[in-house]
Amino acid sequence: MGATEQSVIEAVPKQLLICGEWRDSGNGETFAVGDPSTGETLCEIADATADDAKAALDAACAVQEEWAATPANTRYDILQSAFELMNERSDELALLMTLEMGKAVAESKGEIAYAAEFFRWNAGEALRLTGDFKVAGNGASRVMVMRQPIGPCYLITPWNFPTAMGTRKIGPAIAAGCTMVMKPAQNTPLSMLALAKLLEECGLPAGVLNILTSTSSSEVSKPIITDPRLRKLSFTGSTEVGRMLIEQSAENVLKTSMELGGNAPFLVFEDADLNDAVDGAMVAKMRNVGEACTSANRFYVHESVAEAFAEKLAAKMGALKVGRGTEKGTEIGPLIDDDQRSKVAELVDDAVGKGAKALTGGKAVEGAGSFYEPTVLSPVPDDARLLREEIFGPVAPVATFSTEEEAIASANDTEYGLVAYVYTSDIKRALRVCEKLETGMIGLNQGLVSNAGAPFGGVKASGLGREGGTEGLLEYLETKYVAINV
Numbered sequence: 213m214g215a216t217e218q219s220v221i222e223a224v225p226k227q228l229l230i231c232g233e234w235r236d237s238g239n240g241e242t243f244a245v246g247d248p249s250t251g252e253t254l255c256e257i258a259d260a261t262a263d264d265a266k267a268a269l270d271a272a273c274a275v276q277e278e279w280a281a282t283p284a285n286t287r288y289d290i291l292q293s294a295f296e297l298m299n300e301r302s303d304e305l306a307l308l309m310t311l312e313m314g315k316a317v318a319e320s321k322g323e324i325a326y327a328a329e330f331f332r333w334n335a336g337e338a339l340r341l342t343g344d345f346k347v348a349g350n351g352a353s354r355v356m357v358m359r360q361p362i363g364p365c366y367l368i369t370p371w372n373f374p375t376a377m378g379t380r381k382i383g384p385a386i387a388a389g390c391t392m393v394m395k396p397a398q399n400t401p402l403s404m405l406a407l408a409k410l411l412e413e414c415g416l417p418a419g420v421l422n423i424l425t426s427t428s429s430s431e432v433s434k435p436i437i438t439d440p441r442l443r444k445l446s447f448t449g450s451t452e453v454g455r456m457l458i459e460q461s462a463e464n465v466l467k468t469s470m471e472l473g474g475n476a477p478f479l480v481f482e483d484a485d486l487n488d489a490v491d492g493a494m495v496a497k498m499r500n501v502g503e504a505c506t507s508a509n510r511f512y513v514h515e516s517v518a519e520a521f522a523e524k525l526a527a528k529m530g531a532l533k534v535g536r537g538t539e540k541g542t543e544i545g546p547l548i549d550d551d552q553r554s555k556v557a558e559l560v561d562d563a564v565g566k567g568a569k570a571l572t573g574g575k576a577v578e579g580a581g582s583f584y585e586p587t588v589l590s591p592v593p594d595d596a597r598l599l600r601e602e603i604f605g606p607v608a609p610v611a612t613f614s615t616e617e618e619a620i621a622s623a624n625d626t627e628y629g630l631v632a633y634v635y636t637s638d639i640k641r642a643l644r645v646c647e648k649l650e651t652g653m654i655g656l657n658q659g660l661v662s663n664a665g666a667p668f669g670g671v672k673a674s675g676l677g678r679e680g681g682t683e684g685l686l687e688y689l690e691t692k693y694v695a696i697n698v
Contacts, residue, residue, distance in 0.1 A: 232418020
């Protein structure tokens with residue numbers, strides 16, 4: 213590591229944050245955080261125990277009442293200050309993210325900007341908490357509705373967007389007046405530790421946000437989820453793990469927010485502007501090296517334009533520069549680890565074995581790091597696994613369709629329903645298709661749907677609840693109705 217890299221690593225706390233105190237784990241154990249582009253260790257950090265988890269929840273519960281009573285102006289000031297400070301330190305925060313996650317520094321800076329927006333949006337939301345008051349239908353009583361903080365929350369974030377997935381949960385929790393225990397992913401804990409330190413500087417009181425870093429999510433999660441004082445669980449990650457957490461949360465009837473897996477279809481109709489569609493495909497597919505739940509996973513292109521679309525996409529994908537995220541000009545960094553790269557390779561090999569052709573890429577990059585070539589496969593047969601499974605890598609499989617009905621049926625033929633992308637110049641078709649797609653979000657003639665002011669989330673096996681927008685704040689509030697006799 214160079215001097216700048218060393219300095220950003222050294223600036224990050226390596227301990228647990230519990231009740232405003234940075235401290236070692238209860239048994240003194242640590243674990244290594246690695247650089248996926250080199251395989252080298254960046255640093256060692258505290259490995260939390262079940263007792264640490266109990267202490268973190270104790271801290272959150274101890275200050276919940278006081279924090280809930282904190283004036284909205286104070287919560288606004290903290291969030292707005294955090295927004296400004298994140299932007300001031302975007303270079304350092306982005307470099308830190310690249311070191312532990314691998315994405316190119318330019319893309320990491322984009323995530324920091326996006327992540328900060330959740331603090332700015334929710335700063336305003338803290339001042340817009342509203343209820344209702346109305347005359348009842350009988351005229352003799354009044355209906356008052358108030359919204360109050362749900363209480364202590366347990367937040368679990370993934371490794372692919374280590375800062376944005378944190379602010380998307382922390383922002384509304386602060387705005388609503390909820391305390392938190394946060395467990396970042398084992399692969400990428402440093403970004404969250406840096407964020408917690410930044411929030412301390414912005415005046416967030418001790419105990420409101422507690423951080424557990426651990427190699428065993430189940431060990432630290434169990435004592436928190438089974439504790440009746442916990443009132444909300446928010447998780448971003450795989451559907452498989454989400455199902456287990458929902459089951460565990462049932463005993464105490466926790467309010468849950470689940471942002472789970474995806475299998476996003478990307479539909480290109482014959483009347484679409486192909487250049488726009490290819491540009492949108494690059495955004496939807498290659499954001500975060502394809503390691504995103506919103507990543508376009510299946511490209512269904514009308515048979516009359518499929519060959520031209522695939523060739524244009526292959527030309528752009530093949531021209532991307534692959535390398536360590538800190539290197540100048542790098543556009544595509546490594547996958548998170550060798551296991552993920554092996555999964556991507558397995559899916560590509562399955563498709564090629566069933567008749568798909570690699571127009572560009574198609575194999576792992578030799579040498580150090582978990583790199584895989586940007587890949588376009590076309591045509592892809594219906595029985596290829598990568599049309600059913602989430603790829604989570606830089607691979608674009610192109611299949612064809614003949615009719616609008618066929619395209620919709622193919623898009624909906626999955627247990628997932630997070631996001632879909634539609635390219636067409638026919639406004640009537642656009643509305644018809646958007647209404648029939650079974651997803652929580654749609655990118656219509658654009659390849660990016662993420663927006664701090666919009667409700668992010670899916671249907672079916674892609675999750676429960678929404679993050680972002682006004683809807684995201686409501687996930688951290690309870691609704692109380694008061695009947696008034698006048």
